Amino acid sequence: MKKTKKLWMLATIVCVQVVFASCGIIDNTVIPDTVVLKEWQAGQTVSADVVEAFGGIDKCFAAEPIPDGVWERMQGKTYKENPYIGRGDLRHIRALHWDYDNQMHVGEMIVNREIADRVVSILRQLFDAKYPIQRMLLPDVYDADDETQMRDNNSSCFCYRAIAGSTKLSKHARGLAVDINTLYNPYYKDREDGTRFIQPATAAEYCDRTWDFPYKIDHDDLCFRLFTEAGFEWGGDWTSCKDFQHFELIEE
Numbered sequence: 001m002k003k004t005k006k007l008w009m010l011a012t013i014v015c016v017q018v019v020f021a022s023c024g025i026i027d028n029t030v031i032p033d034t035v036v037l038k039e040w041q042a043g044q045t046v047s048a049d050v051v052e053a054f055g056g057i058d059k060c061f062a063a064e065p066i067p068d069g070v071w072e073r074m075q076g077k078t079y080k081e082n083p084y085i086g087r088g089d090l091r092h093i094r095a096l097h098w099d100y101d102n103q104m105h106v107g108e109m110i111v112n113r114e115i116a117d118r119v120v121s122i123l124r125q126l127f128d129a130k131y132p133i134q135r136m137l138l139p140d141v142y143d144a145d146d147e148t149q150m151r152d153n154n155s156s157c158f159c160y161r162a163i164a165g166s167t168k169l170s171k172h173a174r175g176l177a178v179d180i181n182t183l184y185n186p187y188y189k190d191r192e193d194g195t196r197f198i199q200p201a202t203a204a205e206y207c208d209r210t211w212d213f214p215y216k217i218d219h220d221d222l223c224f225r226l227f228t229e230a231g232f233e234w235g236g237d238w239t240s241c242k243d244f245q246h247f248e249l250i251e252e
């Protein structure tokens with residue numbers, strides 16, 4: 001088709017659409033994101049009106065048995081058949097969180113039912129304080145690949161896996177540890193040969209805690225205070241390695 005003819009056709013289509021839209025024949029209105037919130041799609045941003053339509057802020061913070069759709073998404077990724085932890089031991093948390101973009105974001109997290117109420121309360125207090133959390137998606141979005149979700153600065157809790165080289169389950173495998181803003185609060189361990197193992201590998205500059213940068217967790221941080229007051233220990237206080245993103249339940 002000749003270029004001019006093509007352009008004319010395009011222009012005609014646009015004009016017809018504009019006319020139809022102004023007559024209400026074509027509905028060009030954006031689908032209200034109340035629909036999104038009903039389905040609780042983590043990763044979306046929502047307006048105050050949408051939150052109100054959903055039933056208000058309080059309704060946006062809750063722990064519930066894992067819905068069927070979420071459970072399906074977890075299979076073969078964060079959840080694998082095992083004798084230690086099952087669907088009934090876990091809860092699905094919905095929460096909102098703020099980021100530096102000054103917008104409300106939809107988040108979700110799977111945790112052990114033992115800590116579900118505490119984590120909901122902590123996430124609510126972080127929200128009320130406008131504490132910045134960039135992403136709160138289930139690790140299944142990243143095929144449960146820890147390195148990938150950390151590079152994306154995701155915050156999460158449950159992922160079934162044994163500690164490498166051991167039969168011991170990690171606290172994440174039991175849903176008893178929460179990682180927050182993972183790129184800026186990395187894990188590292190200094191090896192005997194003088195090299196440093198860092199997770200995520202892209203976070204080398206954030207291993208240095210002597211300068212100020214976004215999302216940094218330290219002893220003055222609200223996240224640190226809320227988790228430690230609720231019975232968690234902080235990986236940033238460990239001495240054999242450092243895990244600045246990590247809060248795990250202290251068990252007797």
Ligand SMILES: [Zn+2]
Pocket residue numbers: 172177178179243245246247
């Ligand atoms: Zn962790």
